[in-house]
Amino acid sequence: MSKTFWETCMPTTIHDVAKKLNLSITTVSRALDGYDDVADSTRKLVIVTAQKMGYAPNRAARQLRRQKADTIGFIIPSISKHFNEPFFTEFMSGLGDELSKRNFDLLVSNATEDEGERSLYHRWVNSHKVDGFILNRARRHDWRVAYLSEWGIPFAGLGRSHDGIPYPSVRIEAADVYLNLVQHLIDRGFSRLAFIGGPADLINQIDRLKWFKGALKKLKLEPGNLITTDMSSTGAYEAVCALLSSPTPPDALLCVNDQTAYGALHAAHEHGLTVGRDIAIAGFDGLRDSSHTEPPLTTLAVPMPEIAQALVHMLLKKLNGEASEAEEVVVLPELCIRASTGG
């Protein structure tokens, strides 16, 4: 049986540093933490020595004492089985960037069949694995919001549920830019608009459909068609295939997100349509790969880094006890017009 790392090579502890300098561990600890009751000369010595010895505080010990983990959790909603949705990746990327800047770590998981999603939240919180959560894919009535809020567990979310429970969140506001998008479609000669949406209780779906309808109304257009999918590219592909086979198919598909639009593109091609001429297709999110679809996808690009930064900032403020109960940061997507809507 081979020895593991920790059995063979004990990493240096604060004791080692203290012994080497003939100081107490208290002084070493306080020197490194920047307390002002340690002489400058001593502090310098400690810092240099600790650095040289490769000392890093044991996270478990620190966490046990400080009662915090310097880690925040991100759990992929179980309804999106795997976290291979490109949106999640780009979102997590932003969170990771922002968190590591502040020396926090990101613990991720997807709820498995064995262990329910709720139980995973519970386990992570109750076992002190994480200090707080970032939520996404908010729903109209969201048990996660109720649950975390009831237990007083800090969290921040992308999108705010309609439960009337205040929590720091980022809201995407796109009423105006959606109007521009619809206007652009009209200008290009498209007139029979349909909305390719997702589950009805998703905040994303609710908002984006609202903006769609609002734009139609404002431009005095007849109400558009509404299709519901599971927001996967395959789901959208099947739904749009059916839609295009109907007697009077739409000639413009506004999709709730980019991935849905991927499926719509596929379906349109398969029906022999030239996208951008015979039919217009637009997405929402602004994923990186969306500029390389055929044709490149018109979309509303949300400022992912800005969103991640705001969420992390709000959550960390909350962890520090600085009240920011119902803070809401509003971000505006940018309209990226590409060939899929006639350019």
Add this chain to the structure above:
Amino acid sequence: MSKTFWETCMPTTIHDVAKKLNLSITTVSRALDGYDDVADSTRKLVIVTAQKMGYAPNRAARQLRRQKADTIGFIIPSISKHFNEPFFTEFMSGLGDELSKRNFDLLVSNATEDEGERSLYHRWVNSHKVDGFILNRARRHDWRVAYLSEWGIPFAGLGRSHDGIPYPSVRIEAADVYLNLVQHLIDRGFSRLAFIGGPADLINQIDRLKWFKGALKKLKLEPGNLITTDMSSTGAYEAVCALLSSPTPPDALLCVNDQTAYGALHAAHEHGLTVGRDIAIAGFDGLRDSSHTEPPLTTLAVPMPEIAQALVHMLLKKLNGEASEAEEVVVLPELCIRASTGG
């Protein structure tokens, strides 16, 4: 200043459970851990009570005592700036699934500019945040392999570096299936093959290029063209644009991965080519969205869950001290022929 969760609501500890049952904490601990020196009746009582009180062992305390974190780390190589590459997501998804089945957690991060990649590994290990690592994007000479190996830190990797250092790894073997792919292209009438590759020292690049060249040789075809990109869709788009403007452009593009193929598709379309007829394009990886490109992408689908399962299995075995130094699991990709190569 609002109270945080832990200040207001202390979670139940093992002491609470013990007191309630008039037992010692030792007995409670051992009952829950399944030791055989506790009466069955007592054990049942303990388990039920702990469950009812919502007790979950404090991770920090357990980790401090047991000297392990039940967490494994996954660090996105800094060369792929953000982890929005779809492959990483699908890969992490597999790891997460597999790890949570065994009650391990997955800690992810991308190296920032501030803190070098190497220092991140060091910090996580030295502070006991993780018990081991999963590596991907192996390189010919990989400092991560040398570094982790030298320090005796357990890890397993997708792809094996050429440093001569043994470590448990998963190898993708596609010589045969690559031959099938090339044969298929020839059958469809394509003859001027080019390989759209990535950085030369990436194991993926080395292997896949080798199979490409091997297949050409075996079929007695003239050596193909080789293009180097950064393996992003945008990078590939630009490179392929240039390639197609050359005097005698290839009529079949074999891409080192699917994302590269996305860029190639875009470039081909922009050159007015009908993909699948005028030019063939194939990828490697089998990302989910690849079945919805225009036209759907021919690709070699790697069995992601199988890979993740093997890696996790090998790493956990190593953590348990069961020697498996140089174990190597071989997986075979599946050829998915779609319209992008003529169907």
Add this chain to the structure above:
DNA sequence: GAATCTTTCCAAAACGTTTTGGAAAATTAT
């Protein structure tokens, strides 16, 4: 009934840090 074994439990010692509440030494004020 005493001696031996099993079964079932527990007190106390770790694990490595942070923090509390002083104490000694150095400095300044009286």
Add this chain to the structure above:
DNA sequence: ATAATTTTCCAAAACGTTTTGGAAAGATTC
């Protein structure tokens, strides 16, 4: 020179588990 103050340091007590090395009680054997 003494008192008051500041500076600099430290011993000891947490934090919540797991594990070690028994001890008490019950069952079995002589």
